[in-house]
Amino acid sequence: LAEELTQEYGIPGDVSVKITTTYLKLFRKCPDNKIHTLDTWRMTLWSKALGEKYSYLARKIYERWLYLRYYYLTLASDVVCMLRQLRVKYLLGLITNGPSNAQWEKIRKLSLEQYFDVILVSGDLPWEKPEREIFRKACRVLNVKPANCAMIGDKLETDILGGIEANLGYTIWISTLDKPSLLKRDPQPNFIIKHVTDLLSILNGGLDVSEFEDSSW
Structure with a gap:
């Protein structure tokens, strides 16, 4: 987007980078506002x-940013295939932290409702991950015992800790490039x-779980 600001509107390159960086910081600090609509707040x-000097471009730049956001923020085809396969055998739940309007926009733009039996957004509730209550809420809605559930996520401090605190049957961590391995703490x-997508092999028993890394020390 910074390149487009320079190419389309003649804004100097260093200024374009500063503009997009500033917006990202503002957006991450406060992605939603209870008084304004999402569109109004983001503009x-x-x-x-x-x-x-360039504020007159706010609407055009916002519309372009929104298009690019959901152009790149998509579900990979192998993930969609996995969700469809899992849904045949399992009840699936999605728990996400964040403001209600912003999170539900992502959920609907990505058409996630078709893949999950329950979706909980912390902004709609008095709890957020890793508080055990939000996990227990999902279990109640699905009418399943916590011990019969598995929590899968890429954030240790919210997904995995919350699953452990809620006494779920299993927690499965998806390692990331910036956090490839665990520390003892x-x-x-x-x-x-x-x-x-490695979940299919674990949950369906297609591979011996010993092929995956057991986190016990």
Whole structure:
């Protein structure tokens, strides 16, 4: 987007980078606002990031940013295939932290409702991950015992810790490039996988779980 600001509107390259960086910081700090709609709030943030000289571009830049956001933020075809396969045999739940409007926008843009039996957004509830209550809420909605559930996530401090605190049957951590391995002080999942689609092999028993990393020390 910074390149487009320079190419389309003649904004100097260093200024374009500063504008997009400023917007990202503002957006991450406060992605939603209870008083304004998402569109109005984001255009306000873009207006601040663009500064007085370029604030007249706020609507155009916001619309372009929104298009690019969901152009790149998509579910990979192998993940969609996995979700469809799992849904045949298992009840699936999605728990996400964040403001209600912003999170539900992502959920609907990505058409996630068709893949899950329950979706909980912390902004709609008095709890967020890793609080055990939000996990127990999902279990109640699905009408399953916590011991019969598995929590899969890539964030140790929310997904895995929350699953452990809620006494779920298993926790499975998806390692990331910036966090490829565990430290002893980290919450300890039952298993570590490198890609979410490895779940099929674990849950369906297609491979011996010993092929995946057991996190026990």
